[in-house]
Amino acid sequence: MKTSSYTSTWVKMAIIIGIILLFAAPFLKIYPVFLMSMMCFALFAASFNLLLGYVGLLSFGHAAFFGGGAYIAGYATKTWGFSPEISVILGGLAGALLGVGMGYLAIQRKGIYFSMITLALSQMVFFIAVQAPFTGGEDGLQPIPRGKLFGIVSLESNNAIYFFVLAVFITGIFALWRVVNSPFGQVLKAIREHEPRAISLGYDVHRYKLIAFTMSAAMTGVAGGLKALVTQIASLTDITWQTSGEVILMTILGGIGTVFGPILGAGLVKSLEDHLASIGFPVPVLIGIIFVACVLLFRRGIIGELEHFLSRKKT
Amino acid sequence: MFEALGISPYQLYGQLVLGLINGSFYALLSLGLAVIFGLLNVINFAHGALYMLGAFGAYFALTLFGINYWGALILVPIGMALIGVFIERTMLKRLYQLDHLYGLLLTFGLALILEGAFRHYYGSSGMPYAAPKELQGPLNLGFMVLPLYRAWVIIVSLVLCFSTWFLIERTRLGAVLRASTENPILAQAFGINVPLLLTLTYAGGVALAGIAGVLAAPIYQVNPAMGSNLIIVIFAVVVVGGMGSILGAIVTGYALGILEGLTKVFYPPASAIVIFAVMAIVLLVRPAGLFGRGE
Numbered sequence: 001m002k003t004s005s006y007t008s009t010w011v012k013m014a015i016i017i018g019i020i021l022l023f024a025a026p027f028l029k030i031y032p033v034f035l036m037s038m039m040c041f042a043l044f045a046a047s048f049n050l051l052l053g054y055v056g057l058l059s060f061g062h063a064a065f066f067g068g069g070a071y072i073a074g075y076a077t078k079t080w081g082f083s084p085e086i087s088v089i090l091g092g093l094a095g096a097l098l099g100v101g102m103g104y105l106a107i108q109r110k111g112i113y114f115s116m117i118t119l120a121l122s123q124m125v126f127f128i129a130v131q132a133p134f135t136g137g138e139d140g141l142q143p144i145p146r147g148k149l150f151g152i153v154s155l156e157s158n159n160a161i162y163f164f165v166l167a168v169f170i171t172g173i174f175a176l177w178r179v180v181n182s183p184f185g186q187v188l189k190a191i192r193e194h195e196p197r198a199i200s201l202g203y204d205v206h207r208y209k210l211i212a213f214t215m216s217a218a219m220t221g222v223a224g225g226l227k228a229l230v231t232q233i234a235s236l237t238d239i240t241w242q243t244s245g246e247v248i249l250m251t252i253l254g255g256i257g258t259v260f261g262p263i264l265g266a267g268l269v270k271s272l273e274d275h276l277a278s279i280g281f282p283v284p285v286l287i288g289i290i291f292v293a294c295v296l297l298f299r300r301g302i303i304g305e306l307e308h309f310l311s312r313k314k315t
Numbered sequence: 316m317f318e319a320l321g322i323s324p325y326q327l328y329g330q331l332v333l334g335l336i337n338g339s340f341y342a343l344l345s346l347g348l349a350v351i352f353g354l355l356n357v358i359n360f361a362h363g364a365l366y367m368l369g370a371f372g373a374y375f376a377l378t379l380f381g382i383n384y385w386g387a388l389i390l391v392p393i394g395m396a397l398i399g400v401f402i403e404r405t406m407l408k409r410l411y412q413l414d415h416l417y418g419l420l421l422t423f424g425l426a427l428i429l430e431g432a433f434r435h436y437y438g439s440s441g442m443p444y445a446a447p448k449e450l451q452g453p454l455n456l457g458f459m460v461l462p463l464y465r466a467w468v469i470i471v472s473l474v475l476c477f478s479t480w481f482l483i484e485r486t487r488l489g490a491v492l493r494a495s496t497e498n499p500i501l502a503q504a505f506g507i508n509v510p511l512l513l514t515l516t517y518a519g520g521v522a523l524a525g526i527a528g529v530l531a532a533p534i535y536q537v538n539p540a541m542g543s544n545l546i547i548v549i550f551a552v553v554v555v556g557g558m559g560s561i562l563g564a565i566v567t568g569y570a571l572g573i574l575e576g577l578t579k580v581f582y583p584p585a586s587a588i589v590i591f592a593v594m595a596i597v598l599l600v601r602p603a604g605l606f607g608r609g610e
Contacts, residue, residue: 058416105595108602112358112415113554117598120551124591131584241547245423252420284431291424295417296409 014260022166032158033230038270039169040227045250045262046176047219052248053257054180055212056192060115060244061102061122065095065217067129067239069224074141074234075134084147084155088168088225095221096214098125103213107206110195119241126239140235144228161230168226172219177259179215188212242284249287252294255301264302327580328459334576335569336465336534339472340366342568343527344545345552346479349564351520354496355513357407357418362524363546364426367539369395369528371433374444374537384447388529395525399518407517408510426543433539441536468530475526476565483561492516551594557607567605 025035044066051057069091076087102125106117129135136142146155155161179185190198191205199205228234237243246269254265269290273283298305344362351359359365372391376382382390402425410417445451446464454463483489495502495509503509535541556567571590579586597605 058419105598108598109554112419115416115419116358116550116554117594119547120554120591120594123547123551124588124595127587127591130587241543242427245427248420248423282431282435284427285435286431288424288427288429288431291427292406292421295421295424296406299413299417 011260019170022169026159026162032162034270034274036158036162036165036230037227038267039165040223040230041247041250041270042263042266043169043172043226044220044223045247045254045266046173046259047216047223048247049251049256049258049262050176050179050216050219051212052251053261054185054188054192055209057107057209057213058115058248059106059118059213059216060241060248061106061118061120061125062217062220062247063239063241063243064102064122064125065098065220066224066227066243066247067234067236068098068125069095069221070228070234070238071129071135071141071224072221073225074144074228077147077229078141078144079134082147084149084161084164084229087147087229088222091225091228092218092222095224096218098221099214099217100210103210103217107209107213119244122239122244123241126236126241129236129239135234135236138236140233140237141228142233142235144232144234146229146232155229165226165230168222172222173259173263176219180259184208184211245291246287249291249294252299252301253290255303255305255307258301258303258307261301261303268302325459330576330580331573332459332461332465332576333579334573335469336572337575338569338572339469340527340531340545340568341549341552341572342476342565343472343523343530344549345556345564345568346476346561347520347523347527348549348553349556349558349561350479350483350523351517352558353561354492354516355403355407355411355418356415357410357422357517358415358550359517359520360419360422360546361402361425361429362422362520362549363542363544364429365395365398365521365524365542366528366531366545367433367542368398368429369525370444370532370535370537370541371437371528372525373529373532374442377444384529384533388526391529392522392525395528396518396522399521400514402521403514403517408513411513426546430539430543437539439538439540441538441541444532444537446533464533468534471530472527475523479523480561480565548590551590554594555590555597555604557604560606563604563606 022035022039026032044062048059048062051059072094073087073091076082076090077084082090102118102121105121106114109117130137146161148154149164153160155164180188187198187203187208190201190203191208195205224234224238227238250265250269251262252265253261253268254263255261269287272286276283276286294301300308344366348359348362351357351362369391372394373384373387376387376390377384406421406425407418410421450464450467452463454461454466481489483492491502491507492512494505495507495512499509531541552567552571553564555571556563558564571593574593575586575589578589585592601607
């Protein structure tokens, strides 16, 4: 059910308005750090959605790549004094490296086992992060300097780094969108829809899954690295299973397998968390409630239900 | 011989017992997971949170109603079973026709709610719960001294594991259960009330988690995080053992518990990750799990 030209005009309009708003945000006095961390999580959720939405693999361990990317990027700027763009790329590489390893093990099994394996492996990464000398243990890495872009432009001010984050965010989402709509993406969808058929058509399903997993992990690492620069901290929180759960929720709430669902989901979940934390409501309880509600009531997610509604209205 | 490695036999025995205790809980919980998964095709992510709830049940029974350990050991599983019935009837039931992943996500949400609520009201520090006085004191085994309560936990868990295995593999009820696992539609055609069986199975699995919680209360402190720390390890145990067999879940649980204890003796830094490392190796060598039958 590809969106018709009628809806895609609306989608295009929404994208353009969204981008304009994002560019205008620093001048509208919206708290920039919050908006930036929202973009980091949106990129995180969109990368996660590449796996869940387009290959049908539910990874319960994506925090390992997010946290791993954050640690590496943080360490690279803080200790090695690398410039931010290099650090973020290193974060992506760290995610990719972890992704190849974890992905290779996890795709040995399917369905629910895949989820359990990714969860267990990410917990292993968590314990390693607790003990490793370079992660700063309970304190994490802080404060992480934001450095100078290309060694020239200082990103210390919020407005300066905002445009860097925005650029990475838009590039990342565009790259994911390109992957999904490429022939490669079509094969991924074929695997999601009917794996045995994809195998019988001669596709090396294992290889496709591993490549998709690694791509998703790499982009997640980029998001993590970006987040480390924005919030100037990389800590154990980034790498816990709760973070993996959070990104699943963002994706489901927004809409699995939609390009903008995860972005919307990330925005909603982060705003809600921010609001609730300020009034003292236990955030995990709310996340749990949304989880239950999503699973029982609207499994397509917000964007998914919307698309469904629009496509039904048309026919 | 161990002295040569700089390890006293007492330390070794001590960690072995600790490993056996942890293994008991791994076995009890992965057994519950396996039973539930076998029939319902749901991975019960809330299993750890329900285990935590069982421990809190014992704590509340004592502090609010003055019910002692023995009373809790009987009443908590009953209460937990009722909670299980509620969860299955109101929520899980709606998901059987869908992808199994939804069951995992739903129970994950439930786990977050339970744990988040308890953490909000009771903080993350533990509450002490004393072992019953009949089981306090040491037990001298000749080569080592074992706290009586720990011996009790090991024995009870072995008995529970064996009875569950016996119930499923050797009784008529078990046969009905296995038939419904194999082919629910056919079983129903033969007059077996499969929906009722699903509810009872989930309730039974939850009750097992509840008993494990009560057993654990005097050993580990009663603490909101006790479940989530455990459930991920249990998942690894389940992947290693393969969920096809009840016996596999039990054996793997004890074996990995002991292995973890031994790692604490010989190379402490690796003790937190040894079970995950074993899981990785098993996935490379025998992806279906040690006792698994493939998919």
